[in-house]
Amino acid sequence: MSESKAGQRDETAKPRRRQARGERRIQQLLDAAASVFCRAGYTSASTNAIAREAGVSPGTLYQFFPNKEAIAVELGERLTRQMQETHGVVFTPENATLPLDELLDTVLDPMIEFNCANPAFLTLLHSADTPGNFLEEHAAVHDSIRDRISDLIGLRNPALSPERRTHIATMSFGLFKAGLTLILDHEGAEREVYIAELKTALYGYLAPTLGTGRTSARL
Incomplete structure (x- = not known):
């Protein structure tokens, strides 16, 4: 292999290595921010606290993010994508x-x-101070989830009107969010109790309209 070709390959590899290191550092900072936000709240969190949590200097943090808001936006976008991927595999015919x-x-x-x-x-x-970018994106995902719940309900009971499906989907999602707050407020065995209670509540609400057995929903 000629020296010129070897040099070109080496130069191509260096940016990829730098990019991989940069991505690992960004994820490290986002993980640290998630911990600080949960512990102190978004409003009270600071870039200095996030840098300490990540074990880096504030200068290193500022190489990747100009401020706390930018960190929150990036973290929110990544979590939203993960949430969409999670939901995408469950709302199926x-x-x-x-x-x-x-x-x-x-x-x-x-x-x-x-x-x-x-x-x-x-x-x-x-948080009242969360950047609007994240809130707007979440609102769109929220509407998408509600629509997919409505579609699922329609598959189980095609006789329901679109309006009725929307009402049931909205109420079901509201029950889920209320139960989720209690679930996250507890740990261990108590958390499992509230998970079971949430499922019981939704089962009782949905059973009269959707039935309890296996259905022959149109796929």
Whole structure:
């Protein structure tokens, strides 16, 4: 191999290595920010606290993010994408045919797991000072989830009007969010109790309209 070709390959590899190191550093800072936001709240969090949590200097942090708001936006965008990926695999026509208790397990468990693993998501969502970019994107995802719940309901009971499906979907999502707050406020066995209570509440609400057994939803 000629020296020129070897040199070109080396020069191509260097930017990739720098890019990979930069991405790892960004993720390190975002993980640190998530911890600080959960512990101190978004409003009270500072870039200095985030840098300390990440084990880097403030100067290193500023190489990647100009301020706390930029960190929150990037963290919120990444968590929103993860949430969309989680939801994308549960709202399927095949799942709509499951017995109601299995359907609730299939839909709720990944959503609960995501929020328990990423408490910073709700911390940002509930902060009055969270950058509007994140809130706007979340609102769009919220509407999308409600629409997919409505579609799932329609598959189980095609006789329902679009308006009725929307009302049931909105109420079901509201019950989920209320129950999720209690779930995240507890740990261990108590958390499992509230997960079970949430499923019981949704089962009782949905059963009269959607039935409890396996269905022959149109796929």
